[in-house]
Amino acid sequence: MLLASTIAMAQERKPQGEVNIEAEKDSIVSNVADSLTPANRLVVQDTIKTDTLKTKSSLLSDVVTYEAEDYMRLSRKENRMYLYDQAQVTYEDMVITAGLIVMDNEKNEIYAYGIPDSTGAYSQKPIFTQAENTVRPDSIRFNFDTKKALVYNSRTEQGAFKVRGEVTKRENDSVYFMKNVRFTTSENELDPDYFFYARRIKFVPNKKIVTGLVNMYIADVPTPLGLPFGYFPLTDEQTSGFIIPSFGQTNARGYFLQNGGYYFAISDYVDLLALGDYYTNGSYGLRLESSYAVRYKFRGNLSFRYENLFDSEPGFPDFSKRSVYNLRWSHSQDGKANPSSRFSASVNLGSSNYYQESINQTNSANFLNNTLSSSVSYSKTFQGDPQVNLSIAATHSQNTRTQQINMTLPTVQASIGRIYPLAPKLGAKKGLIENINLQYNFRGENRINTTDSLFFTSQMFRDANFGAQHTIPLSTNFKIFKYLSASTSANYQENWVFKTFDRSYDPITKKEVVDTIKGFDSYRTYNFNASLGTTVYGMVNFGKDKKIQAIRHVMRPSISYSYNPAFDQYYDQYEVVNDLDPSLNRIVDYTRFQGSLFGAPGRLFSSSLGLSISNTLEAKVRDRDSTAVEPKKITLLNNFSMSTAYNLAAKEGDFRLSPISLRGSVPVIQNKLDVNLSANLDIYALDNNNQKINKLNINNGGSLFRFTAANVSFGYSFSNKDFEKGGDEEDKDKMDDETFRNGGRPDDLFGKAPNLDGSLYEDEDAFEKNKDEKKDNEWYNYSIPWDVRVAYTMTYNNSARQNEISSHSIMFSGDVELSPKWIVGASSGFDLKKQGFTYTQLRFQRDLDSWRMSFNWIPFSDRSSWNFFIGIKSSVLSDIKYDKRKEPDRRL
Template sequence: MRANNPSFLLLLIAVLAMVSAKAQEDRVVPLPIRPINDSITAPILTEELLNNKPENDSIQKDTTVQKQGFLLDKIKYKAKDYARLSQKDNKIYLYNEAEVYYQDTELKAGIIILDYVKNEVYAGRIKDTVSGEYTQLPYFKQGTQEVIPDSIRFNFDTQKALIWNSRTEQSSGGIGSVGVDAMKVLAEITKKENDSVYFLRRGKITTSKDTLDPDYYILINKAKFVPGKKIIAGFSNMYLVDVPTPIALPFAYFPLSAGRTGGLMFPSFGNDPQRGYFLQNGGYYFPISEYVDLNLLGSFYTNGSYDFRIQSVYTKRYKFRGNINFRFENLIRSQPGFDDFSRSTLYNLQISHQQDAKANPNSRFAASVNLGSSNYFAQSANQVNLANTQNNNLSSSISYSKTFPEYPSVNVSLTATHNQNTNTEAINMTLPTLQGSMERIFPFAKREGTKKGAIQNFNLQYNVNARNQISTTDSLFLTNRMFDNARFGATHRLPFTTNFKVAKYFSVSVGGTYEDIWTLETFERGLDPDDPDSNREVVLDTINGFDRFNRYGLNASIGTTLYGTFNFGEDKKIQAIRHQIRPSIGWGYTPSFEQFYDSYTDNNGEEVLYSRFEGTLNGAPSLNKANSISFSVQNQLEAKVRDKDSTATEPKKIQLLSNLNFATSYNFEADSLKLAPVSFNGGTTLFDRKLSINFSGSLDPYTVDNNGRRINTFNVDAGGSLLRLTRASINLGYSLDSNTFKKKKDKDPDSQEDEDAEDLYRAQSGGRTDDLLGFGNDPVYGRDTKKDDSDIENPAYANKTPWDMRLAFTTSYLNSNRQNEFSNASLMFSGNLELTPRWSMRFSSGYDFKNQGFTLTQFNFTRNLKSFDLRFDWVPFGRNQRWYFFIGISSSLLQDLKWENRSQRRLGSR
């Protein structure tokens, strides 16, 4: 049925619905249930109710940690060519300069495939379509760990990785540190177990800079690698240019810890013609703490000789630093029963302690000790001591000083000194020396403000010096008999002075000194009364007990400064010369102290004067009165020259004479020889300060008799010159290098190498920093680590031929009694020469013109073999004649991989 009128149909449906509802309502029957009101009253919302908090539910919350998702951060990625998402494979493809970043993990490669379902990433190289070579090797970095492999597979969830042909660097500075001592670790397959453990298969360990084609490496089949700590490997074999060597171990351990770690010091093997086979310089290193370490080294020879060394270095920033080095050698020569058999024990102790000035400004402790057997350096079997064989003096000093800053400030110091002549074996010590001084005080002037006139400038000080001096020999040192000749003395000194101006240009100084000398023993002299012989000897009696004497004197001086300038014109090369003169006239007076003198009658019946203080530490007061005038002149000469640099606006100042000084005196109270010899000294530098000249001497106005004694006759009256040269000495020093004869603009700024470490080594070994007295032959020191291979391989480097040379000439002339002779004359020279970019030579020698012979002559040849150093040290003649050959790895990480051979130096008799 179809409705033709939709409106009528809708109206019909509505009427039917209303009728149906009414019919249902009529059929509802009400239930007979009586309603009851609810007894629960709704609470009123008050402020108290709103502030009440609901009580906690008695059911505790589940404390189980919910497992988080594996990916804890967002993965960032990008690529140069394209980054394609494949929903079918659930992977993201990145090509050309692809990069992925996730937390502390960084991955760069030519191609990267990221599986976002397995949370894994694959990275590899891409092949150049033109050259056919693989480029853009993967670079993997996690934290501080860096790896450069051919390809890598890494899981973000487990943090594990599988790496093919990985390359990484380990050094004392940490992982990834690049430097000379960096150790490269290469492996065909590497499994990363976690952040600190890797497993290697078919790995290589080397320090060569060329990791793709190393000149040497240690091949390991399997190994456990803990970055920054160690490598534990199985069978290990050393290869040279891919050729296996007999050097192999069933297992190996390579420490890689950053900083200092304890461990064995591998000894060197060799044969000594006099002492047999030996193990030398082996021991153990103890890093006790961050402030101090300890190194124990020793050597053993098959004939029974042995030695040991204890070395310690300690330092604390802003507090102190120092080192202790004790060496002992028990040397046996030949075999018992032979005529040349001998046994000797030698020792040497070196201590150095320096306190930082910031530690305590009012107290300071310092020590510099170098003592031991006089023949230690001459007979030592350690070749490092070669340079010290030319040192004939050992000296030590230990001091503590304290300053009390309150006015007037007082400084007190306690010092122990030691001086030892290795030729005469004489030892002089002060145990101890007490020194005290009070600052200068001005009793007639205020502490603040300027002081004018003689009264206000009057000042005085107080000084005390007390010493206990010991004179002994090497054989009696450290025994009870070393104190047999001990002497004590103390000097109290009170100087006072004032100064003022006269006529504006003259400086006048007037003062004096009072001294009080103490001693604990004196000496009386006289003829032996019990000796019946007519020619009796003088007997010396020691009187123990406190005694003293005093002495004093007055002095005055007047001086001024004169200037003279000679101008030649600004158009001249030498524009001006300036002369500075400082003349000075002084007067000194010292009375005679007869009250401290006694007398005795000799065998001839003549009276002999003596002082009981003669022979004490500070001597006796003078019996002769002195009333003298002194004269001195100081000169300085400098010039202004036109600068070669045309852009310079001011002339250049150069020193012609740094100083030229003359001094003499005239004693009015002397019976004869009233005029003292004229002493002179001077110095200058020439040729851009490369040539240093220092000279000194003495000119005597009096002549000498046939016995060489000075007599009261002027030399000019005896037919000679006005002044007679009695003593003179001159020292010349010159240094030059490959840049000396070049123009400044042509000089190579990179040719000057940093030699601070080298100079420090030489100073610590006891030698000079200029090698003029020789250099030590340390197998560890001297490895060529300063040159860069990129510089050596540069063809332009071969044309530099860097070299340097130092020369020193010294001579002394004596003519005090007309002997007219040169007491010594010697020329010393040393230098370095780069024969080729990889060959270098170092030499040191000298010639003694007096004795007509060469001094200690040394040659050192070094060959840079990239990862290896080859050295040959040679002393061609003399008592220290010997040679030494060494080849070893340059890096200190594998310094025990070496081979060395040496000859035994010949020892001359002392």
Template sequence: MQANKHLLLFLFVLVSSVQYVSAQEDPITPLPIKAVKDTIVAPLLPPNILNDSIQVDSVTQDSSQGKKPLLLDKIKYKAKDYVRLSQKENKIYLYNEAEIYYQDTELKAGIIIMDYVKNEVYAGRIKDSTGTYTQLPYFKQGTNVVIPDSIRFNFDTQKALIWNSRTEQQAGAGSLGSDAMKVLAEITKKENDSVYFLESARLTTSKDTVDPDYYIKINKAKFVPGKKIIAGFSNMYLVDVPTPIALPFAYFPLTTGRTGGLIFPTFTQDPNRGFAVQNGGYYFPINDYVDFSILGDFFTNGSYGFRTQTIYTKRYRYRGNINFRYENQITSQKGFSDFSRSTLYNIQISHSQDPKASPNSRFSAQVNLGSSQYFTNSFNQINVQNTQNNNLSSSISYSKTFPEYPSVNVSLTATHNQNISSNAAPDADNITLTLPTLQASMERIFPFAKREGIKKGIIQNINFQYNLRAENRIRTNDEDFLTGRMFENAQIGARHTIPLNTNFKVAKYFSVSVGGNYEDVWTAQTFQRGLDPNDPDSNREVVLDTINGFDRYNRYGLSASVGTTLYGTFNFGEDKKIQTIRHVMRPSIGWGYTPSFEQFYDSYTDLNNEEVLFSRFEGTLNGAPSLNKSNSISFSVQNTLEAKVRDKDSTKLEPKKIKLLSNLNFSTAYNFEADSLKLAPIGFNGGTSILNNKMNINFSGSLDPYTIDNNGRRINTFNVSNGGSLLRLTRASMNLSYSLNNETFKKKNKDGEEDNESELNDEYRARSGGRTDDLFGFGLNDDTFNRSSKKNQDDIENPIYGTVIPWDLRMQFTTSYNNSNRQNEFGNTSLMFSGNISPSPRWSVRVSSGYDFKNKGFAQTQLGFQRNLKSFDLRFNWVPFGRNERWDFFIGISSSILQDLKWESRSQRIR
């Protein structure tokens, strides 16, 4: 009984204490907000999350229960609408623009639920007022980004389960955007930071990842971000339609930078060589500075070819490439009359040095040599414009500058020039080499003036230089090229030159220049001529003996010139359309004297007892000195003609300047020492631009004051004395080029600029020395002409132009006239043209052709079009007739990642 009394007393005191504590708290005043049931339902989440009415338990959970947390850093989280903590469920609810940050992991979504006992998060979408799902989860860990519909992620194990994930992976050297691989998977399991397992996935490079125009469907795959995707059965779909393109397993490399791999070939057919596999090979990235690729062609009749390319570069030092091409061509089959075998090769080397690498020395190389018929006969020549080349040229040089006064520049150069024209004789020496050429020059020295300051007068302006050119020249043909026989007729020589000059003013308006030139010529061999004394008198012939050994001669001359500048201005009034015409004329008179160097000449008596003069230096590298004395006066005049016209824009206060004649030049000479024909023909040349500088006109010619006899030889009789005109036009040439586009005839805005922001690009890549304006054709696989319009149309679903259709046109007209022997005939007269037009933003059409008016025939003609199919490119190019008749068709994925998914077909050149 006593114990019960004590128990009742204890309970009374306890209840009183609780009431006292409660009495000390402020009363809670409820907010006057009407409770409305939330209609937003997040997918993949429990339905009672947003309607949870469980009271928050005031008793703190025992921390000793449950597993020990493995979090290594603080978790930061926030949300726009609310953040709610449920201690009963051990979860935190974040709604609307929810964000969580933990170490290198970032998660954003419409709704996020975090279990802080299991260290897991669940993220999903929310619906807006229209019922559309928004705020898709954004999951980023390190550099990998995944955008799914919902995700479940554990901070401890770093594992995740992802539904309808979308991620973008850069691969190779591709650019951002459409050239990246997009990976879409219904279910993705993240095993760790570097391994994902995909189920029901799609791979595409299409910009539209929700409804791509193509994709590769895979059932299961292992995905290593930034490295690779290893997949099982893979099937290509076009617009959700399966295609026969399928593989039992597939490997997709995703490594950034350069990676080695196979280059998929093209399958073609040649009527003379059978079926072929072309342009297949392998790419080797040797290191960060050098790579190497090899491609091959194989025909069923035994013909084959291979091409190698090496590209190297080192920033701020040098860069270059080396290309080698070889072909073993077999036509027909052994035993047939038309069977033939030939080999072709071509070597191209390019090396350039950064000027900052070594300011006082420089090495460069531009090499293009090989078989003369390579560009015309190669069975893999897709750059048709190269077939129009007539020359191959090369140059390898090293130069060194010694900057101390007087500075000296020394260079060593090896050059190559090869005539590959079809008109060249088969046995002609069509290859010229210099192995090497040594050049040295010393800067100009003024011995009677200080190095700094202005030089005045005759004495202070006296200056001289020193120049050296030594050369080993070789002339050979294709058969002897790169053999020991090509050195048999090598010519070796050197030339030392010392020019001495001074200049001064006379009467303030006349510029006078006086000087002389001394030249010392060295040679390693000379030639002796004469009749063979061992032959009978009736059959004696002139023989040529080669004398090996050092020999030299010198020559010199004097010169002087005086010139001035005259200005003529014709004013018509400011109220006239043409207000002023300004004529600038620069006349010049020069004198030159060169003595006769008969001391370097010998003679022999021929069978007619006539004395024949010859020099032992005839036929050497630098030739022989002149036997004739020259004492001549030269005349020249340069003209330019400009005009000031009233601007069409009335707001402009200043008149507009235009050039009527960019230049118009005349020149001739009179030789006092000549026994006849003392007056040289008058040469002229000029040029101008018209039609708002869209058309360039250049012309040149020659006017002869003397007449000719019945044999076409000039005689010492003026043409006017023979009943003709004062001057006889003997030759002339003219070149007109015109370039225009759809913006040419538009009105200009107030700033004088055309309405468009940028003009179409008229320049295209040079092809082994060919032209860059498409007038000689374009590459059959060249898609650069469509890139300018393609860049701005990728995001247009159904692009249209309205009333503006971009186009451009280039034309060039060339003609020549010859009347040296009264033939009065025109030489080559041709019109070349090329143009592009885009009927719609995704279509591009191009043409290149020309017409020869003399031979009455078309030049090489090409037609081509390209269609941008969003993720695909479609091309067709056609040479409809001529020696290079062929066609080429291509359709394939635009992205470089999957560029081997293509279909290409081309014809071989019809011979």
């Protein structure tokens, strides 16, 4: 018997309020077998003589332990054990807890029910737990021999699904059959905003749900959405599967299927997403995207996109076709993976007009980019004395307007750390001699200048220009009179090139003739520099009882000298002949290195003196926090500098003094908003034709300085958290931003890019932030989250008496959470000079509990469009969505 070895040890404790349970006759007919009763317990009456061999009684494979809070009572007549209040039975990896548990020793079965609490409510409902699976039914019937169970009104969570069944039959520890089942991803499983209803399902925990006829209900209303059968994966791991496309219509290309394809879960370290678009006029697009990551080593993503576009229909006069493509690759290495070497990549190249003409909605925030750039680099450090650094890089820069492409394939750089040949072996280096140091730098480069039409053709590689540059800087620094810091340096440079250009004049065509000469050639240059500077401090104290306790002024004046000799030996001449008037013949100086990899050596001798002074103003103010012990330090003026240069080698008639340059920033909000200022002042005057002349402006009837140019700019990002205690926002990894990886801005000033499914939810937790706090807050004291990003710039030009503002604009982007479930946002700008709005995007997002809805609208411009999306949040059911959009007319 099940309890034979434990009855003698049990001790019955009389509860405070004893519950009398009347004995009832078992409703199960003894001569009818059910699915939970073992066959060997059936009583069969017939005239056949029974077998003389004794049948072996079934034995449990493990010890059954049980306990209860109120009482444990054994009924010998019924051969049952009753456990009341916080009852629990454990057998192998199975645990059943309930308010009332009845153990039937005759049938080796267990029954679990809830009990009423002091208010009469049904409480302590059964909980059936096996391994990681938990079921919460109204009642349970379990057989120890067959290990089968019947569960009534069960509730369980499997992955993103919440499953609720009227009757559940446990076939074994991995298969359940359920009747009249509702399953949903809604958080409210008792009253979900939507659910799927199936009359019968097969449920395999952590693996799948297989159903018969299934219908979708929204707000308890059945919908026409139904399937004769269904399959729902439950695994938490990434799994391969089809991606259902979106359906729609455009005026230019007809009906379409977009973003359909297949997801390949290759391994835990890498995946692949293959998507495609097709339009009924023949246009199509293909996209391959892959992400990979190895923890503590590296991570990255790779994307290739190709689109073959047709406008209108073949045979119509407005028909046109073209193809565009784009390749992106980003790779970052963990800093701790290998401290001595590093590999990184940031690639964004393709057709110059890709972002302007792409039918992919994720590029809507990137068509304003004028430049595509790429860099792939590897660096290695060889420790030693001196240290050696080596780097190999390939770079790419592409102007999308001019379609000009500049590439280096590759650039090799090597450097040897500073060597102090005269420094003492022990102790610090002192004085002019001991601080003498030198370095060696090498740069080898293969540079390619081409266009879109010649990209990666044989012509592109034939026009490549390559060479090498060797640089040896020699420098030292020392103190003069303890307060003056002096430094001097001499720089030697040798340039090797393998392509030069000989120039001559053709009297027949009357044009310059340029001949390319391939072969090794070289030239050498050198220069000398010296500087002297110091730091001056000034302090004014107002007293500790004042709001402003002190102001400190820091000045850093410096004077520098640079000497650059003329390298005339590398220059030649040719004569331009005038057949009509020989007196008009002229001599043209040129160098064969003009147009070579590292440019031409300087022909003009220069000797100039540079003057600069920088200023910083700081103040100590009384902290508003009364508990603060020390005063607060703030910056009033940050690095405001004035600089100019005087050319000592200028010839008569040349301008000796360069324009005075003013640079600095004014902190408006500490550590948040700095207004950057710059201006140029010129002492020379203009003639009546607005041409600069070698005459002081003050001697020409003007002021001492002529204001020629100015610029004011600032960028500011703030939110409601900036006005809350400890409200610092977390930094977002830029590489996780789709717009940034496309080469755009990560600050949303050009708008937000929708996901591939058309939604605007780059951050799927947008509505989940501070969710618990929102539940506790009442409406009247609810804090409305918001964030704003602003960029402003103004440029003034008066170099030739224009007296005009050449550019003046402001850009802004922001989002406001009007309610816990509504977010509205906008990205726009205004050109204050031309009095017009720049590219504008309006965004509306609504949290529908289990669903999400968004509306993205570009109200005007040639990219006017809108996109409406509504779909289930859960990634398991992301294909259940509705997406409607109006695409912009991109015909040229």
